[in-house]
Amino acid sequence: MTIPDRTLLEMFETMMTIRLFEERVTLEYQRGDMPGFVHTYIGAEAVATGVCAHLSDRDLIASTHRGHGHSLAKGCSIAGMLAELYGRETGLCKGRGGSMHIADFEIGMLGANAIVGGSIGLATGGAFAHQVKGTPNVSVSFFGDGGAGQGILYESMNLASIWKLPVIYVCENNGWAESTPASYSQSVEDLSRRADGFGIPGHVVDGADVFAVYEVAAEAIDRARRGDGPSFIEAKIPRISAHYVGDTQKYRNEDDLADARKRDPLERFRSELAAAGLLTGTAVEGTRAAIVDELDRGVAAAKADPWPTADGVTDYVYSGAYGG
Amino acid sequence: MLQAVGEAMFQAMEADETVVVYGEDVVGGAGLGEPYEGAMGGTFGATRGLFRRFGASRVRDTPISEAGLVGIAVGAAASGIRPVVDMMWSSFTPLAFDQIHNQAAKLRYMFGGQANVPLVLRMAIGAGLGAAGQHSDTLYSVYTHLPGIKVVVPTTPYDAKGLLLESIADDDPVLFFEHMRLYNTRQEVPEDPYTVPLGSASVTRTGADVTIVGVSYMAKLALEVADTLASDGIEAEVIDPRSLSPLDTETILGSVCKTSRLVVVDESPPRCSIAADIAAMVSEHAFDALAAPVRRVTSPHSPVPLSPPLENAYIPDAARVESAVRAVLNQ
Structure with missing residues (x-):
């Protein structure tokens, strides 16, 4: 499959944005003035990027507790995300959600979700809505190897297969569910084999290779748009970042971490684009500087933005006045 | 009262094409070419006739997958349609508790008001049928505890119809509890659609x-x-x-x-x-x-x-x- 040069460069910028966003958030979180928990997407950038490159604002995604990458790839604003991470009224979710609940319904981002596997029912339901309304859109559920342990996945895949829903299940298998290795919690090498049991095509892809992700996502999304039903993609990704910022990973041996770092998807893509003559060192630095500048401005603005006021604690529980 | 509940669903579906009804046995055979007359139309018959009128896209039987049914309802509701899900008995809703409590109830709040979650879960409640421990719970108190959820408990046929039409039109998740010993209660209700507001005793x-x-x-x-x-x-x-x-x-x-x-x-x-x-x-x-x-x-x-x-x-x-x-x- 030939990917247009412009798409390649856009994907590189998206992956670099995710990486720099996560590095910056890690730094700011460690300073101690960002509330809550933060889980970064470092090492997984190629998956969200390669999948979301095929989606419009009317296509839906639902994400995980590790959702910054999906949010950025779907088009959430850096400033809105940062304000949300800092718990400000100006955040994408008005400071009610934070890192694990970033959402932007205007662009089809149905939210990061802190229940492991929480994206699965939501995205399947989004696909159901597309089908009932007769719109030619798709819905993507991102979850991890940990999420593949949840029963909701199998109930949803069964419903999606019998109803031929336009949904794509994207399992980002980084080999670890918090501190439990996938080799312990699954008895098959490839989780995608489980899709066979539902008559759903299962694909395995190197999740550090954005070309491969883009290609397999194209096939699955085209199938869904044609009305032929769901697909399952297992993207094997390196877990370069820890489970959460602050996780010392003492349960993990040095070799495993070193191997993960060798599979860095961003560095791989950069060298591939450089070798193809599409990207110069100057261009990389230019892109980096622009992103860093946006992050600088976003962090400064977020920190200066207003907090929600205490009387807003019950805003948005219901659609209108609750009564009673 | 059963007929009033069925009439409310029928009229809601007539008025708004985004209203869909699904659940275990809500069609009950007719979807596979069986004669309509014998179709189950829900455990108690409340959904009888909906499939024939509104067709296979908007009225669907499902596998026995409570978590999946509610999970999909939440995603679908947040994406612009109005699912009315037949949960059969309230005793079965704990299978979907995470979807009700962590997803349906909290999406609007966690996302700062962006999410509309207009779904209705209908279910039968009550002891008295000799159905024992896992079919007879009332459970409305459990759900009343949850911010973000609305809980409706009709007693008369008039209220059942008006409250269900109101619940389907509501933009929040509503759990609708139908006491199975009230299903045979008889009362003339207006033929035209009408609503009874929530929060009004x-x-x-x-x-x-x-x-x-x-x-x-x-x-x-x-x-x-x-x-x-x-x-x-x-x-x-x-x-x-x-x-x-x-x-x-x-x-x-x-x-x-x-x-x-x-x-x-x-x-x-x-x-x-x-x-x-x-x-x-x-x-x-x-x-x-x-x-x-x-x-x-x-x-x-x-x-x-x-x-x-x-x-x-x-x-x-x-x-x-x-x-x-x-x-x-x-x-």
């Missing part, structure tokens, strides 16, 4: 001596007991809250301020229940008006038993309600 009998709040079937029982007591010269005011979340506290407090006495009747275990909630609310806001401690008539703190003598002991009956009323009247 119905005073089904006025009286100055004592207030009885009864939930679901217990509102019917309270009315029967009130009629008996009237022959003894005791005039009870009977309140059917109709929805527990939101709860019409104003009507209950107003009545207690008038009568000075309150009995709450609830076919649920007593701990952390709607009966406890109403008793606490009245103690907090109308303590000075009370001439006697609030009495609760509830089921015991136990699962629902099978054996008829035990099941009869489980369900609050007229004698227990009457005795509680006499107790608050110091008789």
Whole structure:
């Protein structure tokens, strides 16, 4: 499959944005003035990027507790995300959600979700809505190897297969569910084999290779748009970042971490684009500087933005006045 | 009442093409080319006729997958359609508890008001069928505890139709509890669509001596007991809250301020229940008006038993309600 040069460069910028966003958030979180928990997407950038490159604002995604990458790839604003991470009224979710609940319904981002596997029912339901309304859109559920342990996945895949829903299940298998290795919690090498049991095509892809992700996502999304039903993609990704910022990973041996770092998807893509003559060192630095500048401005603005006021604690529980 | 529930779904689907109905057995065979006449149309028959009128896209049978059904309803509701899901019995909803509590209830809030979650979960409740521990729960109190969820408990056919039409049009997740011993209740209801607002109690009998709040079937029982007591010269005011979340506290407090006495009747275990909630609310806001401690008539703190003598002991009956009323009247 030939990917247009412009798409390649856009994907590189998206992956670099995710990486720099996560590095910056890690730094700011460690300073101690960002509330809550933060889980970064470092090492997984190629998956969200390669999948979301095929989606419009009317296509839906639902994400995980590790959702910054999906949010950025779907088009959430850096400033809105940062304000949300800092718990400000100006955040994408008005400071009610934070890192694990970033959402932007205007662009089809149905939210990061802190229940492991929480994206699965939501995205399947989004696909159901597309089908009932007769719109030619798709819905993507991102979850991890940990999420593949949840029963909701199998109930949803069964419903999606019998109803031929336009949904794509994207399992980002980084080999670890918090501190439990996938080799312990699954008895098959490839989780995608489980899709066979539902008559759903299962694909395995190197999740550090954005070309491969883009290609397999194209096939699955085209199938869904044609009305032929769901697909399952297992993207094997390196877990370069820890489970959460602050996780010392003492349960993990040095070799495993070193191997993960060798599979860095961003560095791989950069060298591939450089070798193809599409990207110069100057261009990389230019892109980096622009992103860093946006992050600088976003962090400064977020920190200066207003907090929600205490009387807003019950805003948005219901659609209108609750009564009673 | 069953027919009123079915009519509400039919009229909601006629009026709004984004309303869809699905669940186990809601079509019941007809989807596979079986004759319509024999189609099950829901466990009790409430959804009979919907498939024939609205077709296979909007009326769907499902596998037995409660978590999946509700999970999909949440995602679909947040994406612009209005699912009405038949959960069959409230006892089955804990299989979907995460989807109800962590997704349906919280999406709007966590996302700062972006998410609309207009879904309805319909379910039968109540002991009395000999269905034992895993089919007979009421569970409305459990869901009333959850911010973001609305809880509706119709008692009459008129209210069932109006409240269900209101619930389907509501932009929040609504759990709609239908007492299976009320399904055969008969009452003429208007043919045209109409709504009954949530958070608005119905005073089904006025009286100055004592207030009885009864939930679901217990509102019917309270009315029967009130009629008996009237022959003894005791005039009870009977309140059917109709929805527990939101709860019409104003009507209950107003009545207690008038009568000075309150009995709450609830076919649920007593701990952390709607009966406890109403008793606490009245103690907090109308303590000075009370001439006697609030009495609760509830089921015991136990699962629902099978054996008829035990099941009869489980369900609050007229004698227990009457005795509680006499107790608050110091008789």
